Amino acid sequence: MNTEILKSLLAFGGGLGMFIYGMQLMADGLQKSAGAKTRNLLAILTNNRIVGVLVGALITAIIQSSSATTVMVVGFVNAGLMNLSQAIGVIMGANIGTTMTGWLVSMSEWGSFFKPDFFAPLLLVAGTAIMLFSKTERTRQVSSILVGFGILFIGLNTMSGAIAPYSDEPIFYQAFTVIGSNPLFGLLVGAVVTAVIQSSSASMGILQTLAFNGVVNWGSAAFIALGQNIGTCVTALISCIGAHRNAQRAAMLHLLFNIIGSILVGTAVWIFFLINPAISHATVSGTSLALFHTGFNIATTVLLFPFANVLVKMSERLIPDHGEVEEKKYVHLDKRMLMGPSFAFDAIRQEIIHMGTLALENISFSRDVLVNPDHFAKMEENEQKIDEYQKELANYLEKFDASTLPPREQVEMQHAMLMINHIERISDYCMNIRDSAKDMLDEKMSEYTIEDINTISSQAYKTMKYALKMRESYDIDHYEKVEKHENRVDEMESRMRETYIDRLNSGKYNVREGIYFLDTIYNYERISDHASKLAEYTLQEA
Incomplete structure (x- = not known):
């Protein structure tokens, strides 16, 4: 040549x-x-x-x-x-x-x-x-x-x-x-x-x-x-x-x-x-x-x-179906979306909201699990989905090259890794409440126990609800609501713990019910803390 x-x-x-x-x-x-x-x-x-x-x-x-x-x-x-x-x-x-x-x-x-x-x-x-x-x-x-x-x-x-x-x-x-x-x-x-x-x-x-x-x-x-x-x-x-x-x-x-x-x-x-x-x-x-x-x-x-x-x-x-039934997936992520990092990250945002919504459901189910035994199975199903979300989201986030993202999304990527762990912990605490309740199905609860658990669980639920709303809309006005309900949960947990001692001494509690009660209000306080963290991360990004 x-x-x-x-x-x-x-x-x-x-x-x-x-x-x-x-x-x-x-x-x-x-x-x-x-x-x-x-x-x-x-x-x-x-x-x-x-x-x-x-x-x-x-x-x-x-x-x-x-x-x-x-x-x-x-x-x-x-x-x-x-x-x-x-x-x-x-x-x-x-x-x-x-x-x-x-x-x-x-x-x-x-x-x-x-x-x-x-x-x-x-x-x-x-x-x-x-x-x-x-x-x-x-x-x-x-x-x-x-x-x-x-x-x-x-x-x-x-x-x-x-x-x-x-x-x-x-x-x-x-x-x-x-x-x-x-x-x-x-x-x-x-x-x-x-x-x-x-x-x-x-x-x-x-x-x-x-x-x-x-x-x-x-x-x-x-x-x-x-x-x-x-x-x-x-x-x-x-x-x-x-x-x-x-x-x-x-x-x-x-x-x-x-x-x-x-x-x-x-x-x-x-x-x-x-x-x-x-x-x-x-x-x-x-x-x-x-x-x-x-x-x-x-x-x-x-x-x-x-x-x-x-x-x-x-x-x-x-490309017909041939009568095949494809495996049901809860997590809607795909590696092909990584070709457009900003669009893939938009999908991650949605999946974190979906994961959080399942945890919110478990907070609600845990509150009346004693009066509605069907919630035991529903909570287990949600927990399995949440575990799948945590695994899939963590694996997906690890594939991201942070340098391909704008600065704001680089911070959000770090927060996403933390948030999926917080949501998973919230669900774990709900399962703790469920497992404790299993041992109390044959016990007759005092009115004090039922009323206090309903009160603190309602506040923990609202903390998580507004944290998710804030995450979805990036409306920082929700942060005040999150903090208000989180502070109420902290105050309730402390006050209820002190009140329990007085009631135990006066014979209004038996020891078994008391252990269940203290364990339950502790779990709701931890749920509220983790929900508050979600709102803090969103506030830093807004």
Whole structure:
């Protein structure tokens, strides 16, 4: 092989590496910067598919990868946080959002000021300076965006420079003529290249680089671009291996949507080129490719949006249930959601609330367990669920890279680890009360014991109730209520302990009942203390 050709190939490969790395660095900076703003996106994902399309486009524009968005969607569906009706809208939007990279790449054709060799060094200098002297996480995120942007364009410039000397070589003309004469071949090339590098944005960047050097015609570029949309589905299909049926259907929805869209638009383009062969042989610019890519994805969404339910039914037919009953899971977390840390953390917040709600139920059940024996079994069931929550949440949190989270969420991650332990301890104290009550089922309790236990348990319940409300809403006004009820529990426990001694001395208590009573009020006091800790952590984050 000619040395010059080898150098050009290495330069092209190095440029591609810089392009992909720069895109990832920029996306990481954007995601961290926007994490706090996008934390509630899951909450607005109703069955309104238009909202789903907008959310999907926004998320993908931020993380610069439709594959990553779709993999997260598969994770959300697998965890039960999203249904297929919601997923289809997000998937449609992801295809639109991924076209943002193409517009960034095409900027080099918009004038001298936008050429990479002019502003890429400025971005690198500015980004590096900010990185060296920044004192806040926010400014470091800005530096990542600028440096990533600069590296992306330097990589693009390197790829373009490697191809430029060979732009007049017959091999390019011959190759793209062959591709242009066979649309299926163009679709295959686009799909395979994208599947290999697992990024439609990167494969579009390569195609645009070839376009900058005038070696690509419309007849080949259009079908390669359509094929790229099919190739990008590979990542989600791989990620759904071992997932539940619905998660596999979500990945299938992505594939169906892109294949049908490529067939519809591809057929229209093929007919157009048959009528206008001159356009098919004309060279294409990077900006024209970006426009075609965006237009194609918007057109596909508009065409298939009314048939979203049909696509869902098709995915269900292709991946049937076969009468299988999937294992019931209480904890709705999935490793695929870790690709979007801010969104995964939103799921963790919800699961902590669910875990706390089970503990709150056990506080209520423990209060009247003596008069309602059915609560023994219900408390045991809740305790098992809470233990599962603690295990799953702890394992999930350990997989987080704290550096990928904004500062506020780094603190919240530390608190989450502590909170799941506090909630588990609350449930343990409830089980202590239940176990003590088992020994007293045949005993007749004094009115004093029943009244005092009802009073202190009611206050402990309210402490936990307002702590959970505060956690869910981040309304710090609830903190005063938490502290009010927690202080009452402390006062009651101390006063009831002293009163017990007096009643024991006067013969109003037997020793066995007294031991049960002291043990029970102690457990409620500890429950209230742990609930108060939950509120303290939330107050620090608010």
